Amino acid sequence: MHLSLIDGLIVGLYLVVVLAVGWLASRRTKDGNEFFLAGRSIPAWVCGLAFLSANLGAQEVIGMGASGAKYGIATAHFYWLGAIPAMVFIGVFMMPFYYGSKARSAPEYLGMRFDEKTRGFNAFSFAIMTIIGSGVSMYAMAKLIQAMHVLDQPFAAMHWPQAWIFHAAVLGSAFFVMAYIWLGGLRGAIYNEVLQFFLIVAGFAPLAWLSLRNVGGWEGLTATLDPAYTHAWRGMTSPDTNKLGVDAFGLVMGLGFVLSFGYWCTDFLVVQRAMAANSMSAARRTPLIAASFKMLIPFVVIIPGLAALALTTSAMKDPANAGHLAGGHAVAGAIPIKMDAATGKPMLDSAGKPQLDYDLATPSLLLATFPTGMLGLGLTALMASFMSGMAGNVTAFNTVWTYDIYQAYIRKEASDGHYLTMGRIATGGGILLSVGAAYLASQFNNIMDLIQLICAFVNAPVFATFLLGMFWKRATGHGAFWGLAAGTTAAALHHGLTLPNGSLPGIKGGWMANMHLYPSEMAQNFWTAIWAFSICFGLTVAISLVTRARREEELAGLVFSLTPKIDDPPTTWLKSPVVLGVIVLAVTLVLNLIFR
Amino acid sequence: MDVRFPIGILFAGIGVLLIAAGLITAPEDLKLVSTGFNLNLVWGGVMLVFGLGAILLAVRPRR
Numbered sequence: 001m002h003l004s005l006i007d008g009l010i011v012g013l014y015l016v017v018v019l020a021v022g023w024l025a026s027r028r029t030k031d032g033n034e035f036f037l038a039g040r041s042i043p044a045w046v047c048g049l050a051f052l053s054a055n056l057g058a059q060e061v062i063g064m065g066a067s068g069a070k071y072g073i074a075t076a077h078f079y080w081l082g083a084i085p086a087m088v089f090i091g092v093f094m095m096p097f098y099y100g101s102k103a104r105s106a107p108e109y110l111g112m113r114f115d116e117k118t119r120g121f122n123a124f125s126f127a128i129m130t131i132i133g134s135g136v137s138m139y140a141m142a143k144l145i146q147a148m149h150v151l152d153q154p155f156a157a158m159h160w161p162q163a164w165i166f167h168a169a170v171l172g173s174a175f176f177v178m179a180y181i182w183l184g185g186l187r188g189a190i191y192n193e194v195l196q197f198f199l200i201v202a203g204f205a206p207l208a209w210l211s212l213r214n215v216g217g218w219e220g221l222t223a224t225l226d227p228a229y230t231h232a233w234r235g236m237t238s239p240d241t242n243k244l245g246v247d248a249f250g251l252v253m254g255l256g257f258v259l260s261f262g263y264w265c266t267d268f269l270v271v272q273r274a275m276a277a278n279s280m281s282a283a284r285r286t287p288l289i290a291a292s293f294k295m296l297i298p299f300v301v302i303i304p305g306l307a308a309l310a311l312t313t314s315a316m317k318d319p320a321n322a323g324h325l326a327g328g329h330a331v332a333g334a335i336p337i338k339m340d341a342a343t344g345k346p347m348l349d350s351a352g353k354p355q356l357d358y359d360l361a362t363p364s365l366l367l368a369t370f371p372t373g374m375l376g377l378g379l380t381a382l383m384a385s386f387m388s389g390m391a392g393n394v395t396a397f398n399t400v401w402t403y404d405i406y407q408a409y410i411r412k413e414a415s416d417g418h419y420l421t422m423g424r425i426a427t428g429g430g431i432l433l434s435v436g437a438a439y440l441a442s443q444f445n446n447i448m449d450l451i452q453l454i455c456a457f458v459n460a461p462v463f464a465t466f467l468l469g470m471f472w473k474r475a476t477g478h479g480a481f482w483g484l485a486a487g488t489t490a491a492a493l494h495h496g497l498t499l500p501n502g503s504l505p506g507i508k509g510g511w512m513a514n515m516h517l518y519p520s521e522m523a524q525n526f527w528t529a530i531w532a533f534s535i536c537f538g539l540t541v542a543i544s545l546v547t548r549a550r551r552e553e554e555l556a557g558l559v560f561s562l563t564p565k566i567d568d569p570p571t572t573w574l575k576s577p578v579v580l581g582v583i584v585l586a587v588t589l590v591l592n593l594i595f596r
Numbered sequence: 597m598d599v600r601f602p603i604g605i606l607f608a609g610i611g612v613l614l615i616a617a618g619l620i621t622a623p624e625d626l627k628l629v630s631t632g633f634n635l636n637l638v639w640g641g642v643m644l645v646f647g648l649g650a651i652l653l654a655v656r657p658r659r
Contacts, residue, residue: 006617010610017606024597046599191599198603202610202646206639210631332629371627373636375616377610 003150007376014199014380018180018387021191025184032416035185035423036104036399037276040179042187044282046194048289051273052297054194056200057389061301065362068305069312069335069588071243072229073595074304076298080232081256084588086264087291088581091284093560094265094275095577097470098555099283104275105396106268106466107404113469113552113558115477116408121484122465123404125458126268127397132455133269133392135437141386142169142438148363173383177390178431181398184423186276189391190579193273196384197293203381204300207362210369211333212308215314224310233596245520247499254526258533262463269396284577287539291584295591301362308335308361333368336362381574390434398426453495460529461487461536468540471553479544485534494531500524571577601654608647614640 029035042050043127055355067075103109107126111119141164145151180188215221222230228243235241236248244251256451264270264287277283312334338347338355346354366378402423411418468475500521509524518524555562573579618626618636626634 004617006613012612013609013613014606017602017609021599021602024602028597191597191602194599195606197601198607202607202643204637206635210635302608369619369631371625371631371636372621373614374639376617377614377639380610 009374025188038187050193052290054392058386065305066358068302196237239519301592460532464537483540490535604650611644
């Protein structure tokens with residue numbers, strides 16, 4: 001498979017427009033407020049799409065296709081259960097405090113509500129997470145470009161070594177993201193995220209539709225695949241009877257509550273998009289507008305994975321293909337088999353069947369389905385998803401670094417222009433560190449697992465801190481800090497003491513002792529989160545009760561019971577966050593019932 | 597700045613390029629087995645219309 005001139009022109013046009021948007025945004029980016037907060041001037045629909053797009057990274061587009069092929073439509077739980085309710089909650093209940101407090105970042109809110117040490121803890125762990133997040137996604141993107149072999153021929157034509165494809169993908173994408181954030185700050189990132197959202201849909205919606213049609217529609221899928229793949233809720237009473245290997249309680253509490261609310265309601269990467277909105281009402285609608293699109297994304301990203309699995313299942317049943325597949329030659333559109341790089345033979349699972357390389361499910365379907373031209377669009381959509389995810393991390397990093405670390409600990413009193421310059425330097429520095437993280441991930445296989453694990457430890461308990469901070473006026477700074485520290489430790493302990501079925505002690509858990517065996521890695525993750533949250537919640541409450549609370553007048557605008565009811569009354573009923581929230585939840589419920 | 601303007605330019609541009617690809621690509625290279633029709637032409641048309649619509653909304657004088 002190779003790219004033609006037209007594919008190259010499409011990619012090139014995209015890159016030019018991305019830079020042009022950064023340049024156009026730069027004309028209004030003259031001070032810190034503009035650079036870090038887009039002047040709090042962005043309309044609700046733009047913020048909403050950026051909120052969604054910053055989360056819709058390449059790992060999501062590829063990873064959800066892979067999960068679709070591996071676990072089936074139950075992957076949609078990561079949307080309908082693991083995102084929508086939390087997005088409605090932050091819009092209706094939490095946004096008044098984020099936006100109304102006039103905090104410039106999520107850690108800064110913690111500083112205003114609790115104290116400096118809680119803010120510092122959150123700022124440092126969050127800054128490290130964003131660097132790792134963008135580094136790991138850069139690595140994943142470069143690996144994908146390599147695995148798709150789309151640049152092999154252009155590089156051969158230029159007499160460049162093939163190994164440079166990885167470097168070009170990492171450094172090229174880093175350059176473009178840096179350029180438009182350097183120029184346009186958060187406004188440049190947000191405008192580009194909206195553009196990237198439309199591109200992702202334009203590139204992947206036709207793939208989802210054609211691939212589904214080619215396997216005979218939804219009826220074709222249900223006829224070819226085991227029913228476990230086409231039902232999201234069937235067999236959820238026990239971990240042994242569903243593909244995810246979790247039970248309904250672990251799923252709802254772990255994914256639907258702790259992990260989902262921990263990410264969507266506290267992660268500054270997404271919250272920052274809503275803080276840029278032009279009014280309180282727009283800020284509250286931002287996550288709700290995002291949610292109304294989010295609930296449809298499974299059809300674009302999961303369906304290709306399911307279709308690829310159906311193609312693979314049919315192909316494996318056909319004896320004519322058996323030798324073909326075992327030799328590592330994929331049937332068009334089918335999921336390739338994992339090859340052992342050392343022996344050149346297919347890798348087999350414990351039952352002696354060849355292992356499928358699920359990460360390549362969507363990309364190989366794309367290569368098989370799209371003719372030249374559309375291929376360029378598909379590739380552009382992949383690049384767009386990667387850039388939007390990375391830019392989300394980078395803008396969150398430069399703000400937290402500048403306001404919550406540099407201004408708080410290094411240089412307290414400086415001019416606005418000084419912090420603006422620091423924000424630009426932090427953009428470059430953050431991207432350089434991410435490039436470093438990407439190369440680190442490429443050097444050591446397990447580093448990536450380890451890094452993601454640390455992020456999980458940090459993210460799991462933090463929702464308890466925000467929840468108690470916003471809705472319980474008695475919560476104190478000492479309680480919040482020690483609760484957060486203990487919750488993070490509890491996550492690490494739980495991971496060190498338990499093991500998923502079929503794994504060896506080490507990076508997968510059980511590195512201290514093996515006290516409990518979980519049926520799957522996912523079940524272990526969900527329970528790690530549940531423990532971390534519960535410990536953080538319990539300890540924050542306990543310590544708060546024995547430490548001195550802040551005076552109530554200091555907490556006005558920061559805590560629910562001490563904040564006067566808002567706000568500018570909505571002009572139409574559709575602009576009311578509560579009405580929007582109820583609609584979004586109702587549609588999500590219907591989707592769950594259809595695909596139960 | 598109205599973000600619909602650059603979106604419109606990009607989509608209209610890609611639409612034109614896809615239509616061109618649909619017209620010049622030889623039928624055997626169109627992967628008709630998996631698409632069944634000239635996907636470049638059809639989707640290029642859709643993107644062009646979307647792009648022009650976005651430009652129109654962006655330049656239309658505000659009421």
